[in-house]
Amino acid sequence: MAVMVRLLFLGLVAAFLAAPLVIVTGVSFNGTARMSFPPVHPGVLWYSTFVTDPGWMSAFVLSLGVAAAAAVVAVSLAFPIAYVRWRYPSRMARWLETLAQLAFVLPLIVLAIGFMVFWSTLGHVGRVENTIFSHAAVFVSLPLATITMGFRSVDPALVEAARTLGARDEDVLHTVLRPIVLPYVVSGAVFVFILSLNEYIIANFVAGFEVQTLPIKVFNSLRMGFQPTMCVGAVLFMVVDILAFTVVAVRGDLPKLLGGRAR
Amino acid sequence: MLRVAAWLTWPAVVLCATVLVPFLLLLRISFAAPDPSGLWIPVVTLDAYRGLLNREFAGALLYSLAMALLVAAVTVSIGFPFTYLMTRLNRRAQVVWLVFLLMSLSLSDVLNAFSWQVMLSKRGGFVSLLAALGIVARPESLTPGDGAVWASLVYGVLPFAVVTLYPALSRLPPEIVEAARTLGASPGRAFRNVVIPMCRGPLVAAFVISAVLVLGAYVSPLVLGRPQSWTLAVLIGNAALAGHDVPRAAAMSVCMLVAVSLLGGVSAWATRRR
Numbered sequence: 234m235a236v237m238v239r240l241l242f243l244g245l246v247a248a249f250l251a252a253p254l255v256i257v258t259g260v261s262f263n264g265t266a267r268m269s270f271p272p273v274h275p276g277v278l279w280y281s282t283f284v285t286d287p288g289w290m291s292a293f294v295l296s297l298g299v300a301a302a303a304a305v306v307a308v309s310l311a312f313p314i315a316y317v318r319w320r321y322p323s324r325m326a327r328w329l330e331t332l333a334q335l336a337f338v339l340p341l342i343v344l345a346i347g348f349m350v351f352w353s354t355l356g357h358v359g360r361v362e363n364t365i366f367s368h369a370a371v372f373v374s375l376p377l378a379t380i381t382m383g384f385r386s387v388d389p390a391l392v393e394a395a396r397t398l399g400a401r402d403e404d405v406l407h408t409v410l411r412p413i414v415l416p417y418v419v420s421g422a423v424f425v426f427i428l429s430l431n432e433y434i435i436a437n438f439v440a441g442f443e444v445q446t447l448p449i450k451v452f453n454s455l456r457m458g459f460q461p462t463m464c465v466g467a468v469l470f471m472v473v474d475i476l477a478f479t480v481v482a483v484r485g486d487l488p489k490l491l492g493g494r495a496r
Numbered sequence: 497m498l499r500v501a502a503w504l505t506w507p508a509v510v511l512c513a514t515v516l517v518p519f520l521l522l523l524r525i526s527f528a529a530p531d532p533s534g535l536w537i538p539v540v541t542l543d544a545y546r547g548l549l550n551r552e553f554a555g556a557l558l559y560s561l562a563m564a565l566l567v568a569a570v571t572v573s574i575g576f577p578f579t580y581l582m583t584r585l586n587r588r589a590q591v592v593w594l595v596f597l598l599m600s601l602s603l604s605d606v607l608n609a610f611s612w613q614v615m616l617s618k619r620g621g622f623v624s625l626l627a628a629l630g631i632v633a634r635p636e637s638l639t640p641g642d643g644a645v646w647a648s649l650v651y652g653v654l655p656f657a658v659v660t661l662y663p664a665l666s667r668l669p670p671e672i673v674e675a676a677r678t679l680g681a682s683p684g685r686a687f688r689n690v691v692i693p694m695c696r697g698p699l700v701a702a703f704v705i706s707a708v709l710v711l712g713a714y715v716s717p718l719v720l721g722r723p724q725s726w727t728l729a730v731l732i733g734n735a736a737l738a739g740h741d742v743p744r745a746a747a748m749s750v751c752m753l754v755a756v757s758l759l760g761g762v763s764a765w766a767t768r769r770r
Binding site: 235242243246247249250251254256257259260268269271309310313314316317323325326329332333335338339340341342343344345346348349350351353354366367369370373427428430431432438448451463464467470471474475478479482487491492493 | 604610
């Protein structure tokens with residue numbers, strides 16, 4: 234009885250989480266321009282529309298590029314902070330870590346307005362760098378957390394042994410630390426990539442008119458009227474998301490990365 | 497020392513420029529005058545704040561806060577038992593759940609709002625289901641409406657609440673619950689009297705994180721809500737984009753930050769007591 238209740242509860246949560254995804258996927262296979270679920274005359278009509286429409290395809294490709302660049306920038310900010318935190322007693326590094334965490338907990342709309350006035354005051358309006366650096370700054374605390382976890386998992390005896398054998402700091406970093414920390418760097422980068430890919434508010438406020446990422450494009454078509462093409466964009470995003478997280482789960486220890494018990 | 501400086505120059509410059517400076521700029525602009533042809537006129541005035549001293553803004557602020565607390569309460573009361581049950585599953589099942597949760601966590605606000613709009617529209621399946629079950633007489637669209645906004649917000653923040661609760665519940669030793677059971681407690685009672693008190697801190701954290709996320713939510717209320725139930729975040733966005741009144745948007749942002757800090761402060765106080 235108790236087991237049944239538990240399974241029922243888990244099943245209901247699963248249904249709640251899956252319902253919108255299932256419906257959007259269903260609508261994307263409509264054979265007509267109506268937003269019906271279950272789909273009417275199922276087919277891949279809107280998929281071919283999406284692929285042949287330069288507007289949709291360029292928004293999709295742009296989103297992937299912005300997200301990849303934001304992930305690289307975020308890691309380039311997070312890695313030095315995490316390394317210095319691990320290697321030296323630095324107040325500066327701790328302060329930067331707090332700043333990064335602060336950016337993550339502020340409401341997105343406030344950050345969006347802050348970034349908007351910042352880039353306009355600089356006179357640097359509507360550039361793709363605005364979106365990239367804003368996303369990197371907001372999401373930097375994720376790679377910072379995973380990379381810090383990576384450095385913590387290093388056995389001090391390994392570093393000690395390398396030092397005794399005459400390794401300098403650079404040698405330790407490249408030969409001992411790099412292979413241990415690399416998976417944590419990659420999973421931190423994946424988190425930034427996915428969140429940047431899906432982020433709308435900041436992207437829209439810093440350069441939404443010129444740098445039209447896929448969420449912005451979906452939002453704009455949402456305001457102008459429905460077309461199942463936007464569902465195709467949504468489905469593509471879901472596929473990218475699930476692939477990326479599966480890679481993290483297969484290559485690393487996902488429960489541990491999220492702070493749970495290690496394997 | 498030189499090494500530390502060499503490592504930290506790049507992150508320090510970028511983070512100060514992209515986090516600290518915009519924040520200070522926002523604070524400054526909230527005391528400036530609007531410039532219809534640009535952003536702001538560099539004078540010092542309280543006009544933007546004075547413009548908020550009216551019934552409409554107070555109403556929107558209270559409505560946003562009440563909605564944030566309500567949605568956070570619903571989210572945590574689903575999320576906590578769910579996370580507990582999920583961490584009792586075997587590791588492989590947990591990984592599948594986590595991938596699924598991370599996917600819905602990262603789902604764009606836009607896609608979230610849009611999915612709910614499709615789902616709750618006349619032909620979106622859910623309404624026909626309700627009609628077929630006889631719960632509603634005739635299939636009619638449920639958007640725009642407050643119910644749609646709340647459903648979409650709970651959907652948006654639930655994964656964040658679960659991810660916040662996961663570490664504590666995942667590390668909770670199963671022996672403790674077994675001990676309570678051996679001593680005669682029912683599973684429900686063991687959960688209420690043992691698990692919940694042990695996770696007080698993470699529970700409050702999950703509640704606050706959910707409330708802050710809802711407070712900052714912009715897309716769902718805008719797309720799924722009626723204009724009279726637009727939240728503070730929507731008003732901020734509208735003032736900045738449509739109204740070209742950046743100081744007003746900045747002043748409202750400062751009010752929102754005050755509300756967020758109050759929430760954080762109250763929760764810190766609540767976890768320290770007892």
